Each structure stands twice: as structure tokens, then as C-alpha cells.
Amino acid sequence: MSDDGGHLVEDCIFCKIIRGEIPSFKVFEDDQTFAFMDINPINPGHALVIPKFHAENLYATPDEWFGPTMATVRRVATAVDKVVQPEGMNLLQANGPGAKQSVFHLHMHIIPRSADDGATMNWELVPGDMDAIGALAEEIAAAVE
């Protein structure tokens, strides 16, 4: 009998980490969230925050789990900032293979950064086509539920 309220699944590496079936470098845990170090860090201090609710991605995550997840992100990112004292910090969250998602249990990356760390998430600011941006904004605004 599991004590996870039926929110976790068997065959998921992050659900297994929450249950303690796979070891992790835990940095914080509360009723709804779990935070641990990424074992393939982009930079020292790279951490992950997950809800104790198995949802594949952002779209499948209920607000009542996403809100607490972001509260833990803020809390843990503040601790990482204090300890690592990086030049900056990026939060990242991948949805789908095209975004290089590799673990299909929602997770927020906390990534300490420096301007010259060579991480490939940097892009130059190139002004877009304002008509195209405006047209998409209308479509997206109408699709918000």
C-alpha cells in the first residue's frame, strides 16, 4: 500500500526518487514537493524541483501542484544563490522532445549561470515581425482557458 495518495506512478525515475527507491541528493522536501541536485549539472548548484504528483509536463500539471512547486523553486533557488553566489540564475522547464525533455515528470531546473559559462540556452535579441507577433497574441489570448 503506497502512502503517496495515488499521485505517483511505478515506472518513473522521479517518482522513484520521491519514494526513496533511487538515491538522490535531496535539498528540500515538503508535503507536495521535492528538490534535489541534478547529477548531470550544467553548472555547480544545478538543482531540480518536482511536485509529488506524476504529471508528464506543464500542461498536465494541476494548479494546486504547480503553485507549491514554484514556491519551492523560489525557496531552493534562494538557497542556491546564497551558497553558490553565481553571477545569475536561470529557471528552465522542458515540455516534449523538441524542447529536449528527457524525464517525463514535470520538473523545474534551477541553473546557476555566469556570462561566460558557454551554456547553449543563450540567444541574441532579434526584433520580430510585429504583425505576426500581434496575430499570434490574439490567437493565444483567445485560447487561454
Ligand code: AMP
Ligand atoms: P530534462 O532534459 O529537462 O527532462 O531534464 C531531466 C534532468 O534530470 C537532466 O538534467 C538529468 O541530468 C536529470 N536526471 C536524470 N536522472 C537523474 C537522477 N537520477 N538524479 C538526478 N538528476 C537526474
Ligand code: ZN
Ligand atoms: Zn513521476
